[in-house]
Amino acid sequence: MLGDKESVxxxxxxxxxxxxxxxxxxxxxxxxxAEAFFRKTGITFxxxxxDEADERLIPFDVVPRIISAREWxxxxxxxxxxxxxxxxxxHDIYHRxxxxxxxxxxxxxxxxxxxxxxxxxxxxxxxEIYTHIVGTDIVRTGPDDFFVLEDNxxxxxxxxxxxxxxxxxxxxxPELFSRIPVQPVSKYPTSLRRSLGACAPVxxxxxxxxxxxxxxxxxxxxxEHSFLADQMGVxxxxxxxxxxxxxxxxxxxxxxHTNIDVLYRRVDDDFLDPLNFNPESMxxxxxxxxxxxxxxxxxxxxxxxxxxxxKALYSYMPEIVEFYTGEKPxxxxxETYRCSDSGHLAYVLDNLADLVVKEVHGSGGYGxxxxxxxxxxxxxxxxxxxxxxxxxxxxxxxxALSTVPVFTKKGLAPRHVDLRPFVLxxxxxxxxxxxxxxxxxxTEGSLVVNSSQGGGTKDTWVLEE
Amino acid sequence: xxxxxxxxxxxxxxxxxxxENNARLLDAxxxxxxxxxxxxxxxxxxxxxxxxxxxxxxxQHNVYESRKVIDFLLRDPANPSSVISIMKVAxxxxxxxxxxxxxxxxxxxxxxxxxxxxxxxxxxxxxxxPDALGTIRKQNALVRGATHGTMMRNDxxxxxxxxxxxxxxxxxxxxxxxxxxxxxxxxxxxxSSLDNVQWETILRSVSAQRAYHWMNGPxxxxxxxxxxxxxxRQMPRSLAxxxxxxxxxxxxxxxxxxxxxxxxxxxxxxxxxLKTGDINAIFEEGLHEFIEDFLIRNSxxxxxxxxxxxxxx
Numbered sequence: 001m002l003g004d005k006e007s008v009x010x011x012x013x014x015x016x017x018x019x020x021x022x023x024x025x026x027x028x029x030x031x032x033x034a035e036a037f038f039r040k041t042g043i044t045f046x047x048x049x050x051d052e053a054d055e056r057l058i059p060f061d062v063v064p065r066i067i068s069a070r071e072w073x074x075x076x077x078x079x080x081x082x083x084x085x086x087x088x089x090x091h092d093i094y095h096r097x098x099x100x101x102x103x104x105x106x107x108x109x110x111x112x113x114x115x116x117x118x119x120x121x122x123x124x125x126x127x128e129i130y131t132h133i134v135g136t137d138i139v140r141t142g143p144d145d146f147f148v149l150e151d152n153x154x155x156x157x158x159x160x161x162x163x164x165x166x167x168x169x170x171x172x173x174p175e176l177f178s179r180i181p182v183q184p185v186s187k188y189p190t191s192l193r194r195s196l197g198a199c200a201p202v203x204x205x206x207x208x209x210x211x212x213x214x215x216x217x218x219x220x221x222x223x224e225h226s227f228l229a230d231q232m233g234v235x236x237x238x239x240x241x242x243x244x245x246x247x248x249x250x251x252x253x254x255x256x257h258t259n260i261d262v263l264y265r266r267v268d269d270d271f272l273d274p275l276n277f278n279p280e281s282m283x284x285x286x287x288x289x290x291x292x293x294x295x296x297x298x299x300x301x302x303x304x305x306x307x308x309x310x311k312a313l314y315s316y317m318p319e320i321v322e323f324y325t326g327e328k329p330x331x332x333x334x335e336t337y338r339c340s341d342s343g344h345l346a347y348v349l350d351n352l353a354d355l356v357v358k359e360v361h362g363s364g365g366y367g368x369x370x371x372x373x374x375x376x377x378x379x380x381x382x383x384x385x386x387x388x389x390x391x392x393x394x395x396x397x398x399x400a401l402s403t404v405p406v407f408t409k410k411g412l413a414p415r416h417v418d419l420r421p422f423v424l425x426x427x428x429x430x431x432x433x434x435x436x437x438x439x440x441x442x443t444e445g446s447l448v449v450n451s452s453q454g455g456g457t458k459d460t461w462v463l464e465e
Numbered sequence: 466x467x468x469x470x471x472x473x474x475x476x477x478x479x480x481x482x483x484x485e486n487n488a489r490l491l492d493a494x495x496x497x498x499x500x501x502x503x504x505x506x507x508x509x510x511x512x513x514x515x516x517x518x519x520x521x522x523x524x525q526h527n528v529y530e531s532r533k534v535i536d537f538l539l540r541d542p543a544n545p546s547s548v549i550s551i552m553k554v555a556x557x558x559x560x561x562x563x564x565x566x567x568x569x570x571x572x573x574x575x576x577x578x579x580x581x582x583x584x585x586x587x588x589x590x591x592x593x594x595p596d597a598l599g600t601i602r603k604q605n606a607l608v609r610g611a612t613h614g615t616m617m618r619n620d621x622x623x624x625x626x627x628x629x630x631x632x633x634x635x636x637x638x639x640x641x642x643x644x645x646x647x648x649x650x651x652x653x654x655x656x657s658s659l660d661n662v663q664w665e666t667i668l669r670s671v672s673a674q675r676a677y678h679w680m681n682g683p684x685x686x687x688x689x690x691x692x693x694x695x696x697x698r699q700m701p702r703s704l705a706x707x708x709x710x711x712x713x714x715x716x717x718x719x720x721x722x723x724x725x726x727x728x729x730x731x732x733x734x735x736x737x738x739l740k741t742g743d744i745n746a747i748f749e750e751g752l753h754e755f756i757e758d759f760l761i762r763n764s765x766x767x768x769x770x771x772x773x774x775x776x777x778x
Contacts, residue, residue: 040572253468
């Protein structure tokens with residue numbers, strides 16, 4: 001919130017004035033109310049590996065993160081450019097592979113990548129869109145320095161928190177919103193439904209039937225799946241509700257089977273179709289890939305999209321953006337060491353204490369090493385893992401991340417954050433909801449913002465022009 | 466709507482109803498244990514029988530005593546009929562059908578679960594039992610109130626009602642099934658007064674002592690009690706009322722979907738049978754046989770609904 005010389009940064013000016021007049025005790029009371037509200041509403045997530053009944057709340061901070069309209073314009077242009085490039089890349093990689101022929105991305109990176117699905121080669125998804133819903137993770141290091149941390153092009157989660165955080169703030173501090181003009185986020189569910197509907201297959205007659213596919217109530221993001229289905233006004237289905245009927249995917253209703261045109265799936269590729277992928281999967285629909293390939297259904301995001309947000313591929317994103325858009329990337333990439341490269345590996349092994357090392361296919365902050373926060377013992381243990389399978393890892397320097405204020409018992413205190421704006425891609429347009437999910441490391445100095453690792457969230461405001 | 470969702474609503478409301486019925490049965494059993502300690506053991510056994518959990522109980526315990534039965538029926542996670550187990554399944558079903566519930570119904574259910582989980586975290590001592598049972602009833606009433614006040618009167622609502630009334634009918638019939646011998650003419654001649662303790666437990670377990678007296682005056686006879694619980698359509702826990710409600714929901718679904726189903730035919734015949742029934746004739750044919758027959762018809766109806774509306778593949 002503070003800029004140079006401890007002055008309040010511009011976008012926070014009005015909030016700071018409001019805050020100065022508030023009684024901290026009142027804000028603390030409101031913060032407790034917010035927690036009760038989340039618990040009552042059931043906005044929880046299940047933690048893998050713990051007791052199945054253990055549904056946890058993600059800590060919520062009552063101080064909004066505020067972004068100016070000017071900053072947002074810049075950011076959203078950069079995101080849009082990147083998302084266009086991702087879709088162009090995916091189309092290319094499953095068709096002519098021009099980028100490989102041009103030598104801009106090494107062939108082995110694709111050939112040896114389990115996120116690449118041979119079943120998708122030559123398939124034309126309806127509307128030519130592969131990644132319909134993207135959640136680009138962004139961090140900031142200075143007033144105008146935004147970096148993309150991850151592209152999350154397969155099944156980004158967290159959008160329900162963006163919506164519920166705003167809802168909570170509106171309930172707790174209505175007066176703030178009449179004082180400060182904030183761009184609304186509430187259109188997201190309608191935009192999502194419109195955007196998905198616009199990608200319906202040619203075979204669709206009349207208004208497209210959309211459904212959300214969830215692995216079920218024990219999935220960590222189940223709340224979000226039911227929330228989105230409910231907000232869009234579409235059915236929330238599981239694999240066992242669906243089957244192939246006359247070359248289409250149909251859901252079992254109380255009146256018989258009804259065709260689905262667009263399936264927003266929150267099930268990983270591997271579990272999507274036991275006939276085509278993991279035969280053990282109980283979560284998917286046998287034969288859905290065959291229906292998909294013959295144009296009978298739209299799957300969002302498309303199978304095989306994971307190849308674009310693979311962490312090993314990430315380091316090539318600047319080349320990818322340039323190759324497909326002919327423009328310089330507007331958003332920066334974090335410098336990345338590919339441990340598969342022996343030179344890079346040597347550097348990484350020498351500098352483990354200063355680097356963040358991530359698994360190429362990992363997510364959710366599992367299996368990563370944050371050098372500056374790790375003990376000597378942890379670093380040595382990680383060194384062994386890294387040496388055993390170097391191509392499974394990439395490393396990045398820890399950035400001097402900007403901080404934003406959070407509310408603590410001792411007053412406002414700085415914490416590190418990232419930002420995940422949500423992008424919707426339709427054949428005719430790209431929608432980016434102004435704001436997104438701000439994740440915040442709840443302990444002082446920590447850089448890990450993942451909710452599975454104790455990170456929290458806050459409302460994200462983009463001010464009106 | 467999805468068949469799975471219909472099934473989820475149906476079972477969610479069956480389980481909610483069941484947890485409340487169990488609280489009521491416990492209340493009746495506990496009253497006997499307090500006032501007639503000599504009959505306590507026998508009474509607890511019939512409570513357990515009514516909930517269908519007597520075998521599970523016998524596997525764990527060798528005496529029927531208040532503390533153990535109360536704990537078993539309220540908090541034992543190994544007992545699928547304990548209130549805590551039932552509420553967990555009810556809430557899991559609510560999560561499953563979250564998109565078919567209004568925010569109010571979901572929040573009431575979620576709060577009921579959080580409140581009861583907290584309440585039943587420690588053993589309930591005898592002096593706290595009345596309060597605890599009151600809380601269970603109250604939490605259920607909040608869900609029912611939210612359902613009544615906020616849900617659209619559509620197919621989904623019908624499945625909540627079917628779950629509620631099929632479960633309730635089953636419960637009332639089980640109470641009669643376990644206690645029918647008290648109402649038999651060989652023990653108490655039709656028309657003659659029953660012993661206080663016998664009828665008290667029956668009426669208490671359906672929370673209807675005062676209603677009974679408003680309808681029948683001070684006289685308590687076997688025929689009147691049986692009539693009240695089986696045929697009295699003003700009594701919301703009677704078999705006749707439940708059958709009427711189930712039939713109505715199925716008739717609505719039939720119109721809504723414009724499709725005839727066997728379940729509606731079954732419900733109509735059950736409803737007719739109770740609507741035109743006569744208590745003396747029932748006693749003549751055999752009260753026990755009548756109740757056994759009802760229990761079978763009721764569960765056949767439930768299974769048929771499940772099939773007709775495709776709850777499962």
